[in-house]
Amino acid sequence: MSSTKTSRIGEEIWKTRVDKVNAELVTLTYGTIVAQLCQDYDSNYQDVNKQLDKMGYNIGMRLIEEFLAKSGVGRCANFRETADMIAKVGFKIFLNVTPTVTNWTSDNTQFSLIFEDNPLADFVELPDDGRAQDELWFSNILCGVLRGSLEMVSY
Amino acid sequence: MPTPTFALSTPCFSGHAVRTSVTLTMGVFSLIIINKAGGLIYQREFQSGLRNLSTNDYLVLAGTFHGVHAITRSITPKIPISQPAPSPATSSTGTTAPATSSYSYPNPGVPVSGLDYLETDKFRLTCFQTLTGTKFLLFTDPLTGSVDTIIQKIYELYADYVMKNPFYQIEMPVRCEAFDRHLGAWLRGRA
Numbered sequence: 001m002s003s004t005k006t007s008r009i010g011e012e013i014w015k016t017r018v019d020k021v022n023a024e025l026v027t028l029t030y031g032t033i034v035a036q037l038c039q040d041y042d043s044n045y046q047d048v049n050k051q052l053d054k055m056g057y058n059i060g061m062r063l064i065e066e067f068l069a070k071s072g073v074g075r076c077a078n079f080r081e082t083a084d085m086i087a088k089v090g091f092k093i094f095l096n097v098t099p100t101v102t103n104w105t106s107d108n109t110q111f112s113l114i115f116e117d118n119p120l121a122d123f124v125e126l127p128d129d130g131r132a133q134d135e136l137w138f139s140n141i142l143c144g145v146l147r148g149s150l151e152m153v154s155y
Numbered sequence: 156m157p158t159p160t161f162a163l164s165t166p167c168f169s170g171h172a173v174r175t176s177v178t179l180t181m182g183v184f185s186l187i188i189i190n191k192a193g194g195l196i197y198q199r200e201f202q203s204g205l206r207n208l209s210t211n212d213y214l215v216l217a218g219t220f221h222g223v224h225a226i227t228r229s230i231t232p233k234i235p236i237s238q239p240a241p242s243p244a245t246s247s248t249g250t251t252a253p254a255t256s257s258y259s260y261p262n263p264g265v266p267v268s269g270l271d272y273l274e275t276d277k278f279r280l281t282c283f284q285t286l287t288g289t290k291f292l293l294f295t296d297p298l299t300g301s302v303d304t305i306i307q308k309i310y311e312l313y314a315d316y317v318m319k320n321p322f323y324q325i326e327m328p329v330r331c332e333a334f335d336r337h338l339g340a341w342l343r344g345r346a
Contacts, residue, residue: 061325066314068286072307075266075286152287 006084009071010092017070018093027122034138038127045135052137056144057151064149067093075153080104083111086146095119115139183305183342184278184294187213188313190326191288193221197329201342220292224282228269233258272302281306289313305345312337 034052041047071089076082083101091097097119103112120139126132137143184205188197195217200207208216236259260267273280279297283306284290291306291313316334317323323331 062318064287065285065289065310065318069307069311069314 003084003088006081006088007092007098009073010089010098013070013089013093014096023119023122027119030120030141031124034136038132038136043127043129043131045132045137049135049137049140052140053144053147056141056146057148058144059141060145060148060150061152062148063094063145064152067149068153079108079111082150083113087113090149182296182299182346184296186294186309186338187217187292188329189217189221189290189292192326193218194326196327199335199338201339220282221290224269224284224290226269228267231260231267234261283307283310285310305342308341309338312341 034048037048037051038045041051067090070093073085073089076085087099087101091099091113097115097117099113099115101111102114104110118139120142124138126136126138183201185200185202186197187195190196195214198213236257269284270282272282274297276297279295279299279302281293281295281302282290283293283303291309293302293306293309295302295305312334313329316337317329317331318325320331320333323329
C-alpha cells in the first residue's frame with residue numbers, strides 16, 4: 001500500500017470515526033499516573049519504565065482490535081509497510097500525531113519513530129534530581145502499546 | 156394471514172406491519188465468537204424460539220469449525236513458480252519439476268484465508284477472522300444482504316464494549332452486559 005494512501009486512511013478515520021476528548025485531560029491524567037508511579041517506586045526510574053511498559057502492553061493487546069475494526073486494513077506485506085501503518089494510521093487515529101519513520105537498519109528489521117510533537121509530554125518538566133533526565137522514559141507507555149498490539153498480530 | 160408465534164420487540168400497529176418486521180428480522184439468526192485457540196467465547200441467538208444446541212455441542216461446534224478453518228487454509232492449492240524451460244534431456248526423464256522449484260499461492264498479493272462462508276438452502280454461515288485470530292461466525296438467512304457490513308459493525312462493537320472493558324480478561328468467555336445491549340439494539344435498529 002502506498003505511503004500517501006496510508007496517510008489518507010489515517011486522516012479519514014481521524015476525521016469521521018473517532019470520538020475525541022480534550023487533549024489536556026489526557027496529558028494531565030497521564031502525567032499524574034507517571035508522577036504517582038515515581039512516588040510509588042521511590043524514584044527508581046528503571047522500575048517506573050518497566051511498569052509503564054507493562055501498562056502499555058496491556059492496553060495495546062486490547063487497542064489493536066479497535067485499530068483493526070476502525071481501519072479495516074489487512075495484513076501488511078512487509079515491515080516497512082507496518083512502520084508506515086503505525087505512524088500514519090495508528091498514532092494518527094489515537095493521538096492525532098504522525099511520527100516520522102526513520103533510521104532504518106540495512107536489513108529492514110529496526111526503525112525509529114521520531115515525535116516532533118508529543119501530546120503526552122506537554123507541560124512536563126522532569127524532576128531535577130540529576131537522574132530523571134537520563135533514566136526516566138516518560139512516554140514509555142507508547143513502547144508498551146506498540147509491543148502489545150504488534151504481538152497480537154503476530155510480530 | 157398467519158400470526159407469528161414469537162414476540163417482537165419492535166412496535167407493531169397492524170397485522171401488515173407485523174408481517175413486514177418479521178421478514179426483516181428474519182435476517183440474522185445467531186452469532187458465535189471463537190477465540191484464537193478455538194474456544195467458544197460468545198454465543199447468542201437474535202430470535203426467540205430458535206432450537207438450541209446444548210452448551211457442550213456449541214463448544215464442539217466451535218472447536219470443529221476452528222479445525223476445519225485451519226484445514227481449508229492449509230489445503231489452498233499452490234502452483235509452482237514458473238521456471239525457465241527445462242532442457243529436453245531432463246524433461247524426457249519425466250522427473251523434472253519438484254526437486255528444486257518452489258511454490259507460491261495463485262495470487263500472491265491476496266493473503267491466504269480459510270473458509271469464508273458456507274451456504275445451504277436454508278442458511279448462510281459467514282466467518283470473519285480478524286488479524287488477531289478471533290473468529291466471528293454469523294448465521295443468517297441466505298437472502299440477507301450486506302452481511303459484511305453487519306459483521307464489521309459487530310467487530311467494532313466488540314472492540315468497544317468487550318476489549319475496552321477493563322474487567323474483561325482476554326481470551327475468556329464474553330460476559331459484558333453493555334456488549335449484549337448495544338449489539339441487540341443495533342440489530343433491532345437495522346431491522
